[in-house]
Amino acid sequence: MRDEFPLVSEILHLNHAGVGPWPRRTVEAVTRFAAENAHRGSLRYPDWLAAEQRLRERLARLINAAPSDIALVKSTSEALSIIAHGLHWRPGDNIVGITQEFPSNRIVWESLASQGVTLRQLDIDRSAQPEDDLLTLCDENTRLVAVSSVQYARGLRLDLARLGTSCRARGIRLCIDAIQSLGAFPFDLRVVGADFVVADGHKWMLGPEGLALLYVSPALREELELRQFGWHMVAERGQFERRDWRPAPDATRFECGSPNMLGVHALEASLSLLDEVGIDQVAAAIGERVARLIELTDRHGFELLSPRSAPLRAGIVTFRVPDRDQQALYQALMGSGVLCAQRGAGIRFSPHFHTSEETIEQAMTLTAALAHQL
CATH class of the missing domain: 3.40.640.10 (Type I PLP-dependent aspartate aminotransferase-like (Major domain))
Structure with a gap:
Protein backbone atom coordinates (compact mmCIF):
# COMPACT_ATOMS: atom_id res chain seq x y z
CA MET A 1 0.00 0.00 0.00
CA ARG A 2 2.95 2.38 0.25
CA ASP A 3 2.77 2.88 -3.51
CA GLU A 4 -0.92 3.76 -3.25
CA PHE A 5 -0.37 6.19 -0.35
CA PRO A 6 2.90 8.05 -0.98
CA LEU A 7 2.57 10.35 2.02
CA VAL A 8 5.64 12.46 2.69
CA SER A 9 7.81 11.21 5.53
CA GLU A 10 7.11 14.33 7.61
CA ILE A 11 3.43 13.37 7.90
CA LEU A 12 2.00 10.74 10.26
CA HIS A 13 -1.60 10.51 9.06
CA LEU A 14 -4.04 9.38 11.75
CA ASN A 15 -7.12 11.38 10.80
CA HIS A 16 -9.29 9.22 8.55
CA ALA A 17 -12.24 10.07 10.80
CA GLY A 18 -11.67 13.65 9.61
CA VAL A 19 -10.44 13.84 6.02
CA GLY A 20 -8.46 10.95 4.56
CA PRO A 21 -5.65 11.07 1.98
CA TRP A 22 -6.40 10.03 -1.59
CA PRO A 23 -4.84 6.87 -3.01
CA ARG A 24 -2.47 7.34 -5.91
CA ARG A 25 -5.04 5.88 -8.33
CA THR A 26 -7.51 8.58 -7.31
CA VAL A 27 -4.99 11.33 -7.99
CA VAL A 277 -8.68 -5.33 -0.92
CA GLY A 278 -12.11 -6.46 0.30
CA ILE A 279 -14.10 -4.82 3.07
CA ASP A 280 -13.63 -7.77 5.45
CA GLN A 281 -9.85 -7.50 5.07
CA VAL A 282 -10.04 -3.73 5.51
CA ALA A 283 -12.02 -4.13 8.73
CA ALA A 284 -9.61 -6.74 10.08
CA ALA A 285 -6.61 -4.52 9.37
CA ILE A 286 -8.24 -1.52 11.05
CA GLY A 287 -9.04 -3.70 14.05
CA GLU A 288 -5.39 -4.70 14.38
CA ARG A 289 -4.25 -1.09 14.25
CA VAL A 290 -6.81 0.05 16.79
CA ALA A 291 -5.80 -2.77 19.13
CA ARG A 292 -2.18 -1.66 18.84
CA LEU A 293 -3.09 1.96 19.59
CA ILE A 294 -4.99 0.87 22.71
CA GLU A 295 -2.02 -1.23 23.82
CA LEU A 296 0.31 1.76 23.42
CA THR A 297 -2.18 4.05 25.14
CA ASP A 298 -2.00 1.79 28.19
CA ARG A 299 1.77 1.42 27.99
CA HIS A 300 2.32 5.18 28.02
CA GLY A 301 -0.10 5.71 30.89
CA PHE A 302 -2.66 7.64 28.86
CA GLU A 303 -6.38 7.50 29.66
CA LEU A 304 -8.41 5.63 27.04
CA LEU A 305 -11.71 7.37 26.24
CA SER A 306 -12.80 5.04 23.44
CA PRO A 307 -14.45 1.66 24.06
CA ARG A 308 -12.04 -1.07 25.09
CA SER A 309 -14.30 -3.96 24.09
CA ALA A 310 -13.69 -5.09 20.49
CA PRO A 311 -17.40 -5.33 19.48
CA LEU A 312 -17.95 -1.73 20.59
CA ARG A 313 -14.98 -0.07 18.95
CA ALA A 314 -14.41 1.08 15.39
CA GLY A 315 -11.52 2.88 13.70
CA ILE A 316 -11.26 5.63 16.31
CA VAL A 317 -9.02 5.72 19.38
CA THR A 318 -9.50 8.77 21.58
CA PHE A 319 -7.33 9.24 24.66
CA ARG A 320 -6.17 11.94 27.01
CA VAL A 321 -2.86 12.51 28.70
CA PRO A 322 -3.52 13.10 32.42
CA ASP A 323 -2.55 16.46 33.87
CA ARG A 324 -1.86 17.99 30.48
CA ASP A 325 -3.62 20.65 28.40
CA GLN A 326 -5.22 18.58 25.62
CA GLN A 327 -5.60 21.58 23.31
CA ALA A 328 -1.91 22.43 23.68
CA LEU A 329 -1.00 18.79 23.07
CA TYR A 330 -3.17 18.68 19.94
CA GLN A 331 -1.52 21.80 18.57
CA ALA A 332 1.93 20.37 19.33
CA LEU A 333 1.06 17.13 17.53
CA MET A 334 -0.25 18.93 14.45
CA GLY A 335 2.81 21.17 14.46
CA SER A 336 4.99 18.06 14.48
CA GLY A 337 3.22 16.49 11.49
CA VAL A 338 0.83 14.14 13.32
CA LEU A 339 -2.54 14.56 11.61
CA CYS A 340 -5.17 13.93 14.27
CA ALA A 341 -8.13 15.69 15.89
CA GLN A 342 -9.20 17.01 19.26
CA ARG A 343 -12.49 15.32 20.06
CA GLY A 344 -14.36 13.95 23.06
CA ALA A 345 -12.17 15.78 25.63
CA GLY A 346 -9.04 14.14 24.25
CA ILE A 347 -6.88 13.39 21.22
CA ARG A 348 -8.43 11.30 18.44
CA PHE A 349 -6.31 8.99 16.28
CA SER A 350 -8.04 7.17 13.41
CA PRO A 351 -5.89 4.81 11.30
CA HIS A 352 -7.05 3.07 8.12
CA PHE A 353 -6.11 -0.36 6.78
CA HIS A 354 -3.04 1.03 5.00
CA THR A 355 -1.63 2.84 8.05
CA SER A 356 1.75 1.31 8.86
CA GLU A 357 2.72 0.02 12.29
CA GLU A 358 5.69 2.34 12.09
CA THR A 359 3.34 5.33 11.79
CA ILE A 360 1.42 4.24 14.86
CA GLU A 361 4.57 3.61 16.91
CA GLN A 362 6.12 6.95 15.95
CA ALA A 363 2.93 8.89 16.64
CA MET A 364 2.49 7.47 20.13
CA THR A 365 6.15 7.90 21.01
CA LEU A 366 5.99 11.50 19.83
CA THR A 367 2.80 12.08 21.81
CA ALA A 368 4.51 10.96 25.00
CA ALA A 369 7.55 13.15 24.29
CA LEU A 370 5.47 16.25 23.51
CA ALA A 371 3.28 15.71 26.57
CA HIS A 372 6.41 15.59 28.73
CA GLN A 373 7.42 19.01 27.38
CA LEU A 374 4.09 20.70 28.20
Whole structure:
Protein backbone atom coordinates (compact mmCIF):
# COMPACT_ATOMS: atom_id res chain seq x y z
CA MET A 1 0.00 0.00 0.00
CA ARG A 2 2.95 2.38 0.25
CA ASP A 3 2.77 2.88 -3.51
CA GLU A 4 -0.92 3.76 -3.25
CA PHE A 5 -0.37 6.19 -0.35
CA PRO A 6 2.90 8.05 -0.98
CA LEU A 7 2.57 10.35 2.02
CA VAL A 8 5.64 12.46 2.69
CA SER A 9 7.81 11.21 5.53
CA GLU A 10 7.11 14.33 7.61
CA ILE A 11 3.43 13.37 7.90
CA LEU A 12 2.00 10.74 10.26
CA HIS A 13 -1.60 10.51 9.06
CA LEU A 14 -4.04 9.38 11.75
CA ASN A 15 -7.12 11.38 10.80
CA HIS A 16 -9.29 9.22 8.55
CA ALA A 17 -12.24 10.07 10.80
CA GLY A 18 -11.67 13.65 9.61
CA VAL A 19 -10.44 13.84 6.02
CA GLY A 20 -8.46 10.95 4.56
CA PRO A 21 -5.65 11.07 1.98
CA TRP A 22 -6.40 10.03 -1.59
CA PRO A 23 -4.84 6.87 -3.01
CA ARG A 24 -2.47 7.34 -5.91
CA ARG A 25 -5.04 5.88 -8.33
CA THR A 26 -7.51 8.58 -7.31
CA VAL A 27 -4.99 11.33 -7.99
CA GLU A 28 -4.28 9.75 -11.38
CA ALA A 29 -8.00 9.46 -12.20
CA VAL A 30 -8.56 13.15 -11.42
CA THR A 31 -5.46 14.12 -13.40
CA ARG A 32 -6.67 12.15 -16.43
CA PHE A 33 -10.13 13.66 -16.14
CA ALA A 34 -8.71 17.19 -15.95
CA ALA A 35 -6.42 16.59 -18.94
CA GLU A 36 -9.31 15.18 -20.95
CA ASN A 37 -11.37 18.28 -20.20
CA ALA A 38 -8.49 20.49 -21.26
CA HIS A 39 -7.78 18.72 -24.55
CA ARG A 40 -11.08 17.16 -25.64
CA GLY A 41 -13.75 18.92 -23.62
CA SER A 42 -16.83 16.74 -23.11
CA LEU A 43 -16.26 14.62 -26.22
CA ARG A 44 -16.36 11.41 -24.16
CA TYR A 45 -19.29 12.36 -21.93
CA PRO A 46 -20.86 8.89 -22.34
CA ASP A 47 -17.71 7.47 -20.74
CA TRP A 48 -18.17 9.86 -17.84
CA LEU A 49 -21.70 8.57 -17.37
CA ALA A 50 -20.29 5.03 -17.35
CA ALA A 51 -17.96 6.05 -14.50
CA GLU A 52 -20.98 7.45 -12.64
CA GLN A 53 -22.80 4.14 -13.06
CA ARG A 54 -19.76 2.22 -11.80
CA LEU A 55 -19.71 4.45 -8.73
CA ARG A 56 -23.38 3.72 -8.01
CA GLU A 57 -22.63 0.01 -8.34
CA ARG A 58 -19.68 0.20 -5.95
CA LEU A 59 -21.67 2.18 -3.38
CA ALA A 60 -24.56 -0.24 -3.74
CA ARG A 61 -22.27 -3.19 -3.00
CA LEU A 62 -20.88 -1.36 0.01
CA ILE A 63 -24.32 -1.35 1.69
CA ASN A 64 -25.92 -4.33 -0.13
CA ALA A 65 -28.47 -2.30 -2.09
CA ALA A 66 -29.38 -1.93 -5.76
CA PRO A 67 -27.59 0.73 -7.85
CA SER A 68 -30.96 2.32 -8.61
CA ASP A 69 -31.37 2.93 -4.85
CA ILE A 70 -28.25 5.12 -4.67
CA ALA A 71 -28.51 8.91 -4.93
CA LEU A 72 -25.36 11.01 -5.26
CA VAL A 73 -25.62 14.24 -3.27
CA LYS A 74 -23.19 16.89 -2.04
CA SER A 75 -22.79 15.94 1.61
CA THR A 76 -24.12 14.07 4.61
CA SER A 77 -25.81 17.28 5.73
CA GLU A 78 -27.65 17.64 2.42
CA ALA A 79 -28.69 13.99 2.50
CA LEU A 80 -30.07 14.33 6.04
CA SER A 81 -31.86 17.54 5.09
CA ILE A 82 -33.56 15.80 2.15
CA ILE A 83 -34.86 13.20 4.60
CA ALA A 84 -35.79 15.56 7.44
CA HIS A 85 -37.65 18.05 5.29
CA GLY A 86 -39.13 15.45 2.98
CA LEU A 87 -40.94 13.48 5.67
CA HIS A 88 -44.43 14.63 6.66
CA TRP A 89 -44.49 15.55 10.34
CA ARG A 90 -47.31 16.17 12.77
CA PRO A 91 -47.13 18.51 15.76
CA GLY A 92 -46.17 16.37 18.75
CA ASP A 93 -43.98 13.97 16.75
CA ASN A 94 -40.55 13.27 18.16
CA ILE A 95 -37.20 11.97 16.95
CA VAL A 96 -34.82 9.98 19.15
CA GLY A 97 -31.09 10.47 18.80
CA ILE A 98 -27.84 10.81 20.73
CA THR A 99 -26.47 13.85 22.55
CA GLN A 100 -22.89 13.24 21.40
CA GLU A 101 -23.62 13.53 17.68
CA PHE A 102 -21.72 15.56 15.12
CA PRO A 103 -23.73 18.76 14.42
CA SER A 104 -24.84 17.46 11.00
CA ASN A 105 -26.90 14.78 12.72
CA ARG A 106 -28.33 17.14 15.31
CA ILE A 107 -28.99 20.52 13.71
CA VAL A 108 -31.08 19.07 10.89
CA TRP A 109 -33.50 17.46 13.36
CA GLU A 110 -33.55 20.53 15.60
CA SER A 111 -34.60 22.55 12.54
CA LEU A 112 -37.97 20.78 12.64
CA ALA A 113 -38.92 22.47 15.92
CA SER A 114 -41.01 25.04 14.02
CA GLN A 115 -43.22 22.15 12.88
CA GLY A 116 -43.79 21.01 16.46
CA VAL A 117 -41.27 18.16 16.28
CA THR A 118 -38.99 17.55 19.26
CA LEU A 119 -35.61 15.82 19.45
CA ARG A 120 -35.02 13.46 22.38
CA GLN A 121 -31.35 12.70 22.99
CA LEU A 122 -29.59 9.94 24.88
CA ASP A 123 -26.37 10.72 26.75
CA ILE A 124 -24.35 7.67 25.71
CA ASP A 125 -21.57 8.54 28.16
CA ARG A 126 -24.03 7.47 30.87
CA SER A 127 -25.48 4.48 29.03
CA ALA A 128 -24.28 0.90 29.36
CA GLN A 129 -26.78 -0.35 26.76
CA PRO A 130 -27.33 2.51 24.28
CA GLU A 131 -29.51 0.47 21.91
CA ASP A 132 -31.94 -0.39 24.72
CA ASP A 133 -31.80 3.09 26.19
CA LEU A 134 -32.55 4.69 22.81
CA LEU A 135 -35.70 2.60 22.60
CA THR A 136 -36.64 3.55 26.15
CA LEU A 137 -36.82 7.16 24.96
CA CYS A 138 -39.28 6.17 22.24
CA ASP A 139 -43.04 6.43 22.72
CA GLU A 140 -46.17 6.35 20.57
CA ASN A 141 -45.20 9.69 18.99
CA THR A 142 -41.68 8.64 17.96
CA ARG A 143 -41.47 8.65 14.16
CA LEU A 144 -37.74 8.24 13.68
CA VAL A 145 -34.56 7.07 15.38
CA ALA A 146 -31.58 8.93 13.88
CA VAL A 147 -28.10 7.84 14.94
CA SER A 148 -24.55 7.50 13.65
CA SER A 149 -23.23 3.99 13.13
CA VAL A 150 -20.06 5.09 14.92
CA GLN A 151 -19.90 8.09 17.23
CA TYR A 152 -17.40 10.58 15.85
CA ALA A 153 -15.74 11.73 19.08
CA ARG A 154 -14.88 8.51 20.91
CA GLY A 155 -15.68 5.84 18.35
CA LEU A 156 -18.50 3.86 19.99
CA ARG A 157 -19.94 1.45 17.42
CA LEU A 158 -23.65 0.71 17.78
CA ASP A 159 -25.26 -2.67 17.23
CA LEU A 160 -27.28 -1.55 14.22
CA ALA A 161 -28.89 -4.93 13.57
CA ARG A 162 -30.26 -5.02 17.10
CA LEU A 163 -31.49 -1.45 16.85
CA GLY A 164 -33.03 -2.03 13.43
CA THR A 165 -34.93 -5.11 14.57
CA SER A 166 -36.43 -3.22 17.51
CA CYS A 167 -37.36 -0.21 15.38
CA ARG A 168 -39.13 -2.40 12.81
CA ALA A 169 -41.05 -4.19 15.55
CA ARG A 170 -42.33 -0.84 16.83
CA GLY A 171 -43.00 0.72 13.43
CA ILE A 172 -40.30 3.38 13.89
CA ARG A 173 -38.14 4.42 10.96
CA LEU A 174 -34.36 4.22 11.30
CA CYS A 175 -31.90 6.71 9.81
CA ILE A 176 -28.19 5.84 9.89
CA ASP A 177 -25.38 8.34 9.41
CA ALA A 178 -22.71 5.86 8.32
CA ILE A 179 -19.93 8.32 7.55
CA GLN A 180 -17.66 6.83 10.24
CA SER A 181 -18.10 3.23 9.13
CA LEU A 182 -18.68 2.94 5.37
CA GLY A 183 -15.36 2.02 3.80
CA ALA A 184 -14.07 0.71 7.11
CA PHE A 185 -16.51 -2.01 8.15
CA PRO A 186 -19.11 -4.22 6.46
CA PHE A 187 -22.63 -2.81 6.25
CA ASP A 188 -25.58 -4.93 5.14
CA LEU A 189 -28.97 -3.32 4.67
CA ARG A 190 -30.65 -6.71 4.82
CA VAL A 191 -29.28 -7.20 8.31
CA VAL A 192 -29.56 -3.63 9.59
CA GLY A 193 -32.94 -2.89 8.01
CA ALA A 194 -32.37 0.87 7.92
CA ASP A 195 -34.86 3.06 6.08
CA PHE A 196 -32.25 5.73 5.34
CA VAL A 197 -28.45 5.60 5.05
CA VAL A 198 -26.17 8.58 4.41
CA ALA A 199 -22.40 8.99 4.22
CA ASP A 200 -19.81 11.34 2.76
CA GLY A 201 -16.94 9.91 0.73
CA HIS A 202 -14.02 11.85 2.20
CA LYS A 203 -13.32 9.80 5.32
CA TRP A 204 -13.05 6.00 5.27
CA MET A 205 -14.05 5.76 1.60
CA LEU A 206 -10.82 7.63 0.74
CA GLY A 207 -12.55 10.01 -1.66
CA PRO A 208 -13.03 13.76 -2.05
CA GLU A 209 -15.24 16.14 -0.14
CA GLY A 210 -18.37 17.22 -1.99
CA LEU A 211 -19.91 13.83 -2.84
CA ALA A 212 -22.06 11.65 -0.61
CA LEU A 213 -24.30 8.60 -0.66
CA LEU A 214 -28.02 8.84 0.05
CA TYR A 215 -30.08 5.67 0.35
CA VAL A 216 -33.84 5.82 0.83
CA SER A 217 -35.81 2.61 1.12
CA PRO A 218 -37.72 2.08 -2.14
CA ALA A 219 -40.89 1.62 -0.09
CA LEU A 220 -40.51 5.16 1.30
CA ARG A 221 -39.08 6.88 -1.76
CA GLU A 222 -42.32 8.47 -2.94
CA GLU A 223 -43.32 9.45 0.60
CA LEU A 224 -40.51 12.00 0.79
CA GLU A 225 -41.71 15.36 -0.46
CA LEU A 226 -39.20 16.83 -2.88
CA ARG A 227 -37.78 20.26 -2.00
CA GLN A 228 -35.23 20.58 -4.81
CA PHE A 229 -36.07 20.51 -8.49
CA GLY A 230 -34.21 20.60 -11.78
CA TRP A 231 -33.53 18.89 -15.07
CA HIS A 232 -31.69 15.91 -13.61
CA MET A 233 -34.35 14.58 -11.24
CA VAL A 234 -37.06 13.88 -13.83
CA ALA A 235 -38.05 10.54 -15.28
CA GLU A 236 -37.73 11.77 -18.87
CA ARG A 237 -34.23 13.21 -18.47
CA GLY A 238 -32.92 14.47 -21.80
CA GLN A 239 -36.35 15.32 -23.24
CA PHE A 240 -35.76 19.01 -22.66
CA GLU A 241 -38.91 20.26 -24.44
CA ARG A 242 -41.26 17.99 -22.53
CA ARG A 243 -43.66 19.82 -20.20
CA ASP A 244 -45.45 16.95 -18.45
CA TRP A 245 -42.46 15.97 -16.29
CA ARG A 246 -42.55 13.70 -13.29
CA PRO A 247 -39.88 12.73 -10.71
CA ALA A 248 -37.68 9.79 -11.63
CA PRO A 249 -38.90 6.54 -10.09
CA ASP A 250 -35.42 5.65 -8.79
CA ALA A 251 -33.08 7.44 -6.37
CA THR A 252 -32.01 10.00 -8.98
CA ARG A 253 -35.19 11.89 -8.06
CA PHE A 254 -33.11 13.34 -5.21
CA GLU A 255 -30.43 14.68 -7.60
CA CYS A 256 -31.85 17.95 -8.86
CA GLY A 257 -28.98 19.16 -11.05
CA SER A 258 -25.82 18.27 -12.93
CA PRO A 259 -23.59 15.63 -11.34
CA ASN A 260 -20.24 16.32 -9.70
CA MET A 261 -18.29 14.51 -12.41
CA LEU A 262 -14.90 15.38 -10.94
CA GLY A 263 -15.96 13.88 -7.61
CA VAL A 264 -17.48 10.88 -9.39
CA HIS A 265 -14.17 9.99 -11.05
CA ALA A 266 -12.29 10.47 -7.78
CA LEU A 267 -14.60 8.45 -5.51
CA GLU A 268 -15.04 5.67 -8.08
CA ALA A 269 -11.25 5.24 -8.21
CA SER A 270 -10.98 5.24 -4.41
CA LEU A 271 -13.68 2.63 -4.00
CA SER A 272 -12.00 0.44 -6.61
CA LEU A 273 -9.12 0.06 -4.15
CA LEU A 274 -11.45 -0.96 -1.32
CA ASP A 275 -13.12 -3.44 -3.65
CA GLU A 276 -9.76 -4.96 -4.54
CA VAL A 277 -8.68 -5.33 -0.92
CA GLY A 278 -12.11 -6.46 0.30
CA ILE A 279 -14.10 -4.82 3.07
CA ASP A 280 -13.63 -7.77 5.45
CA GLN A 281 -9.85 -7.50 5.07
CA VAL A 282 -10.04 -3.73 5.51
CA ALA A 283 -12.02 -4.13 8.73
CA ALA A 284 -9.61 -6.74 10.08
CA ALA A 285 -6.61 -4.52 9.37
CA ILE A 286 -8.24 -1.52 11.05
CA GLY A 287 -9.04 -3.70 14.05
CA GLU A 288 -5.39 -4.70 14.38
CA ARG A 289 -4.25 -1.09 14.25
CA VAL A 290 -6.81 0.05 16.79
CA ALA A 291 -5.80 -2.77 19.13
CA ARG A 292 -2.18 -1.66 18.84
CA LEU A 293 -3.09 1.96 19.59
CA ILE A 294 -4.99 0.87 22.71
CA GLU A 295 -2.02 -1.23 23.82
CA LEU A 296 0.31 1.76 23.42
CA THR A 297 -2.18 4.05 25.14
CA ASP A 298 -2.00 1.79 28.19
CA ARG A 299 1.77 1.42 27.99
CA HIS A 300 2.32 5.18 28.02
CA GLY A 301 -0.10 5.71 30.89
CA PHE A 302 -2.66 7.64 28.86
CA GLU A 303 -6.38 7.50 29.66
CA LEU A 304 -8.41 5.63 27.04
CA LEU A 305 -11.71 7.37 26.24
CA SER A 306 -12.80 5.04 23.44
CA PRO A 307 -14.45 1.66 24.06
CA ARG A 308 -12.04 -1.07 25.09
CA SER A 309 -14.30 -3.96 24.09
CA ALA A 310 -13.69 -5.09 20.49
CA PRO A 311 -17.40 -5.33 19.48
CA LEU A 312 -17.95 -1.73 20.59
CA ARG A 313 -14.98 -0.07 18.95
CA ALA A 314 -14.41 1.08 15.39
CA GLY A 315 -11.52 2.88 13.70
CA ILE A 316 -11.26 5.63 16.31
CA VAL A 317 -9.02 5.72 19.38
CA THR A 318 -9.50 8.77 21.58
CA PHE A 319 -7.33 9.24 24.66
CA ARG A 320 -6.17 11.94 27.01
CA VAL A 321 -2.86 12.51 28.70
CA PRO A 322 -3.52 13.10 32.42
CA ASP A 323 -2.55 16.46 33.87
CA ARG A 324 -1.86 17.99 30.48
CA ASP A 325 -3.62 20.65 28.40
CA GLN A 326 -5.22 18.58 25.62
CA GLN A 327 -5.60 21.58 23.31
CA ALA A 328 -1.91 22.43 23.68
CA LEU A 329 -1.00 18.79 23.07
CA TYR A 330 -3.17 18.68 19.94
CA GLN A 331 -1.52 21.80 18.57
CA ALA A 332 1.93 20.37 19.33
CA LEU A 333 1.06 17.13 17.53
CA MET A 334 -0.25 18.93 14.45
CA GLY A 335 2.81 21.17 14.46
CA SER A 336 4.99 18.06 14.48
CA GLY A 337 3.22 16.49 11.49
CA VAL A 338 0.83 14.14 13.32
CA LEU A 339 -2.54 14.56 11.61
CA CYS A 340 -5.17 13.93 14.27
CA ALA A 341 -8.13 15.69 15.89
CA GLN A 342 -9.20 17.01 19.26
CA ARG A 343 -12.49 15.32 20.06
CA GLY A 344 -14.36 13.95 23.06
CA ALA A 345 -12.17 15.78 25.63
CA GLY A 346 -9.04 14.14 24.25
CA ILE A 347 -6.88 13.39 21.22
CA ARG A 348 -8.43 11.30 18.44
CA PHE A 349 -6.31 8.99 16.28
CA SER A 350 -8.04 7.17 13.41
CA PRO A 351 -5.89 4.81 11.30
CA HIS A 352 -7.05 3.07 8.12
CA PHE A 353 -6.11 -0.36 6.78
CA HIS A 354 -3.04 1.03 5.00
CA THR A 355 -1.63 2.84 8.05
CA SER A 356 1.75 1.31 8.86
CA GLU A 357 2.72 0.02 12.29
CA GLU A 358 5.69 2.34 12.09
CA THR A 359 3.34 5.33 11.79
CA ILE A 360 1.42 4.24 14.86
CA GLU A 361 4.57 3.61 16.91
CA GLN A 362 6.12 6.95 15.95
CA ALA A 363 2.93 8.89 16.64
CA MET A 364 2.49 7.47 20.13
CA THR A 365 6.15 7.90 21.01
CA LEU A 366 5.99 11.50 19.83
CA THR A 367 2.80 12.08 21.81
CA ALA A 368 4.51 10.96 25.00
CA ALA A 369 7.55 13.15 24.29
CA LEU A 370 5.47 16.25 23.51
CA ALA A 371 3.28 15.71 26.57
CA HIS A 372 6.41 15.59 28.73
CA GLN A 373 7.42 19.01 27.38
CA LEU A 374 4.09 20.70 28.20
